[in-house]
Amino acid sequence: MDSMAERAERADQKNTTILVVDDAAASRCALGAVLRRAGHLVVPVATAGEALLELDLRLRAGALPDVALVDVGLPDMSGFELCRRLKALPLMATLPVVHFSAAAVAPSDRCRGLDAGGEAYLTVPAEPEEIQAVVRAALRGARMRSGAEHLAQDLTLLSETILPVQAAHSPSELARVAAAGTARLTGGPAAVFVVGEGGHVYSGIHCGRAAAAPPESGARETVARLVRRVTAAAGSVFETVVPAPLWPPGLFPRDAGEDVRMVVTRTRDGRAAVCLTTPTRRHRKPPPGTAALVARLAQATALAAQPLLMYQAERHVALTLQHSFLPKRLPDLPGVDVVVRYEPASRETEIGGDFYAALRTGEGVLTAVGDVVGHSLDAATVMVEIRHALRAYCVEEADPGALARRLDRMLQHYHPEVTATVCLVLVDPATGRTRIANAGHIAPLVVRDGEGAEYVRAAGPLLGLGLDRPAPTETVLGPGDRLLMVTDGLIESRGTDLAVSMEQLRTAAAAAPPGTGALCDSLLRHFGRDREDDIALLALRLDD
Structure with a gap:
């Protein structure tokens, strides 16, 4: 009794097409009859040339036969040569070829057929069961190869779609x-x-x-x-x-x-x-x-x-942490007008450690803008520690240089793997005397009414490196002068030299409308769209 798999295989043969290439009409008829009884569709041709023409037409229509039965002794070329030509064409190479011959054949002839790319060799006349079994075997092998090729194609396609997902x-x-x-x-x-x-x-x-x-x-x-x-x-x-x-x-x-x-x-x-x-x-x-x-x-x-x-x-936790320690409204600071702006990076980018501060001291108003190197919740946490330490230190010591040294030691002691940039500015509202200590940060920009804008020449090493620090730089703010402090997120762009970006900032600040708030808002409109880093700005001027 036939197995279920064998019955399913025979049922599937009703959907297969067999090309029979034989110059003998009687042989074509006999083979065709055997194959049709097994449920195959049969396409008979007499020569190799007719076979190539038929296959070309079917290839254009996207309906190649499933198997080709080819007589080895065709009048225009041997069946072996026809097989070699078919296997040399990429679109026909998968067509299974079964050679047959009515003449007695030597083992060398069978070898020639296999070497030419054929799947099997029949000697006719043969029993119908043998013919059908050979055709089924050729179909089965072709479908297995086709299935493996489709699987490889599917896996390649899947890997190509998964790579961007993983990236x-x-x-x-x-x-x-x-x-x-x-x-x-x-x-x-x-x-x-x-x-x-x-x-x-x-x-x-x-x-x-x-x-x-x-x-x-x-x-x-x-x-x-x-x-x-x-x-x-x-x-x-x-x-x-x-x-x-x-x-x-x-x-x-x-x-x-x-x-x-x-x-x-x-x-x-x-x-x-x-x-x-x-x-x-x-x-x-x-x-x-x-x-x-x-x-x-x-x-x-x-x-x-x-x-x-x-x-x-x-990122949400880090933003919440930043917002809780970076209030938009500052305490009352007698003698100066101070405004701040903070813009987190776009939702698609990492959170940073940008911060600002404006504090009242016994020697004047202390302002600070800085950035902890790195982008993570850790960076935001260290930012909070620096800000708290600055508030504590300035109760007893307001000198920007001394504060920078103490912050540097604090980072080395508690976070030896962390560095940060900060610019500290101490302004005496009564005289306009301004002392600046810069630790690897963008220098502050002084915008003078009607006289353009210039960076204060203040520089020094980053916090956390334990290096010697220069004495604070001094300048004097006059009536109407505005001092601007920013983090690099405002102007830094990939592919653009920072010096070029700083010059663009200087030009834009010089052309900004009067007022500290107007200065910050104008610069945010000019530079602050779709930035890859957080942005902090602080602007101050002496009260009239």
């Missing part, structure tokens, strides 16, 4: 590249949603060449609710189809009214989820194996999402 630097970028990868795998539009623990949704849409507008907040919230409904266990992949009426309109405008296939998985810690979505496109079926590839991409996206979302949580 993403933020949840938003992750959603965008995962949407592009999903669209590449499925051949249609795709949308990807990364749903964080706090309910924040990062989205990416890929619609081919058409512009993909980001979804509205209501659409993202609807998707987040759907994701929460279908995820029940961390680490598993869920696939479901959402009926069109339940899906937010407008995400796939070219596929309005289509149901949407969702592939959802959670991150390993179970705190977040990734959702890959595509319209079902009932009129076009995806290639076999696409669902498995999309599931793999979903898992890779979830693996990449977890550390990125953890970083976002850390």
Whole structure:
């Protein structure tokens, strides 16, 4: 009794086409009859030239036969030569060839057929069962090779889509590249949603060449609710189809009214989820194996999402820490007008350690702007320590040089691996006398009404290195003069020399409208868009 696999294999033969190349009409007829009884479609031709023409036409139509039965003794060229020509053509090389001959053949003839690239050799006449078995074996081998090639292609495609996912630097970028990868795998539009623990949704849409507008907040919230409904266990992949009426309109405008296939998985810690979505496109079926590839991409996206979302949580803590210790309103400082501005970097970049301070001392008003080297929660924490230490030290000692030395020793003692830049300025409101100690920071800029702007020549090594420090630089602020202190996040740009950026800042400050607040706001408008680092500004002038 035949096994289930054998019955399935025979049933599958009804969909196969066999090219029979034989110059003998009777032989073509006999072979054709045997093959048709087995359920094959038969295409008979008499010569090698006719075979090449038939194969070329079928290749153009995308319908090559599944097997070629080729007589070795054709009138225009040998069957061996025809086989060699077919195997030399990349698009026909996978066509299995079975040689046959009605003449007695020596072992050397069989070897010639195999050496030419043929899969088997038949001596006819042969029993129908033998002919059918040889054809089945050739089909089976061809399909196994084809399956292996398709698997290799699929794995290559999957790896090419996963690489950008693994290289993403933020949840938003992750959603965008995962949407592009999903669209590449499925051949249609795709949308990807990364749903964080706090309910924040990062989205990416890929619609081919058409512009993909980001979804509205209501659409993202609807998707987040759907994701929460279908995820029940961390680490598993869920696939479901959402009926069109339940899906937010407008995400796939070219596929309005289509149901949407969702592939959802959670991150390993179970705190977040990734959702890959595509319209079902009932009129076009995806290639076999696409669902498995999309599931793999979903898992890779979830693996990449977890550390990125953890970083976002850390960034939120660091921002909260910075905001709590960098108040926008300063205490009353008699004799001077001081304003500050602080702008965190864009959501896609790391948090820094920028800070400012304005303190009242027995010798005048002490201001400071600085930056802890590095981008992390640790940098923000050290920033807070420096700011607290400065407040404590200036109660007994207001000289900027002495304060810089004490801060340097504090960093060496408690954070020997950390360095920081800071500019300290002590202003006597009664006389305008200004003393400046600079530790590796951008020097302060003095903007004089009607006379342009110039940097004060004040320099010194970074904090945390234990190096000797020069004496403070002195200058005098006159009525209407404004002193500006900034962190490098305001002007520093990749590919642009810092000296060029500082000159641009000097020119822009000289052209700014009067007033300390107007000066800071003007510079933020000019330089502060989409910056890669935090920005802190402090401007002061003597009261009239």
